[in-house]
Amino acid sequence: xxxxxxxxxxxxxxxGYSDHVQEQVKSLLDAEKSAEWLLKKYPTAHDLNGVRGLxxxxxxxxxxxxxxxxxxxxxxxxxxxxxxxxALGLHTYVSRKQGNKLKAKNEIRIAALFRQLPEPLLxxxxxxxxxxxxxxxxxxxxxxxxxxxxxxxxxLEFDLRVYLSHRDRFGDLWC
Numbered sequence: 370x371x372x373x374x375x376x377x378x379x380x381x382x383x384x385g386y387s388d389h390v391q392e393q394v395k396s397l398l399d400a401e402k403s404a405e406w407l408l409k410k411y412p413t414a415h416d417l418n419g420v421r422g423l424x425x426x427x428x429x430x431x432x433x434x435x436x437x438x439x440x441x442x443x444x445x446x447x448x449x450x451x452x453x454x455x456a457l458g459l460h461t462y463v464s465r466k467q468g469n470k471l472k473a474k475n476e477i478r479i480a481a482l483f484r485q486l487p488e489p490l491l492x493x494x495x496x497x498x499x500x501x502x503x504x505x506x507x508x509x510x511x512x513x514x515x516x517x518x519x520x521x522x523x524x525l526e527f528d529l530r531v532y533l534s535h536r537d538r539f540g541d542l543w544c
Contacts, residue, residue: 378537382530394531403535404542410528411487414543418484420445427477427495431502434518438502439475444495447478475502485543490532493525 379395397403417423427444477498483491496518504511515522532542 378534381537382533386527386530394534397531398534398538401539403531404539407528407532407535407542411489411543413487414485415488415491417488417491423479426491427499430492430495430518431499435499435502438499441477441502442474443476445476445478446481446484448481450478450480485541486532487543489521489525490529492519493522493529496522497526 379391379398383391383394394403397406417426423446424441424444427441431438431441477495479491479494479498483494496515499518500511500514504514512522519525535542
């Protein structure tokens with residue numbers, strides 16, 4: 370759990386939202402009803418705890434929505450990603466020299482914290498990182514692609530941010 374004060378925790382994760390929305394989330398947390406709200410929407414965690422399952426999950430999404438995009442060589446949970454630094458996951462390019470050629474491989478790393486999360490929230494993160502295969506910046510086209518792959522993308526992102534605020538104050542929900 371974070372040592373941040375409750376207001377700071379909400380601001381960390383809901384910075385881009387209106388003051389009114391931030392205040393509503395803070396009230397939900399202050400009333401200690403955030404766990405009830407989240408568990409009603411997302412009662413169970415996913416079972417994609419291993420690297421293989423996560424890779425297959427990401428590849429299934431990629432093959433369904435982005436067949437022509439560059440291949441992904443690795444999808445893993447990463448203990449080094451810290452969510453406070455605005456990183457839920459990372460899409461990286463690893464360049465390797467093979468003979469005279471330079472080969473770039475795409476990798477997706479998901480914060481290890483998300484091993485214990487409901488599947489819709491994990492899907493939102495994977496969709497976000499997959500969208501970076503085509504759109505590097507967080508532009509309108511990027512978010513349009515995210516919504517194409519997951520129509521509830523924006524709601525799921527908000528719910529995840531509420532969960533992160535809850536987690537800072539009360540700890541994990543889905544252990």
